[in-house]
Amino acid sequence: MDTDPNSSSAAQEWTHWFRTFQNFFAVLPGEGLDKLGVLTNFVSPRIYEAVADCTNYEVAIKILKDLYVKPSNEIFARYCLATGRQKAGESLDEFFQALKMLSKECNFKTVTAEQYREEAVRDTFNSGLQSSLIRQRLLENRIH
Secondary structure (H helix, E strand, O other): OOOOOOOHHHHHHHHHHHHHHHHHHOOOOOOOOOHHHHHHOHHHHHHHHHHHHOOOOOOOOOOHHHHOOOOOHHHHHHHHHHHOOOOOOHHHHHHHHHHHHHHHOOOOOOOHHHHHHHHHHHHHHHHOOOHHHHHHHHHHHHOO
C-alpha cells in the first residue's frame, strides 16, 4: 500500500486494499501468525511511518483506516446527490451508477416521517439558495 492519504481516491483505494489484504490473511495458517509483521511487509516505507510505533495489528489497522477514510459530510453528500447531472457523453447507466456511488456517502438510515421531512427541507434549502457563498458555508458544516 503506497497510496497518498490525501488523494481524492484514498478511501476507495484503502477499502479495496484492505479487503484484498484480509483475503490474503484468510488463506494463511492462523496459528502463530504475526499479523503486524505481515502488515509491515505490505505497506510502503512512507506509510509504515504511520504505524511504526504500533505494538499490535488492530491498532495499526485503525490508524491506517483513520488516515485514509475521512468522515463524510452527509449534508454535502446529499447536496451532490440532489444536484447531480448527467455529463456530456455519459450513458444513462453510467449516470445511474455515479448517482448510486454518491448515495453511499449520504448516510441514509431509517427515520420517521417527521425526520425525513426535516431533512428534505434542509436539503432543498441548501440547493435552492441564491447565494453560493452561504451555500458553501452551510455545506462545509456537518450539522445544521
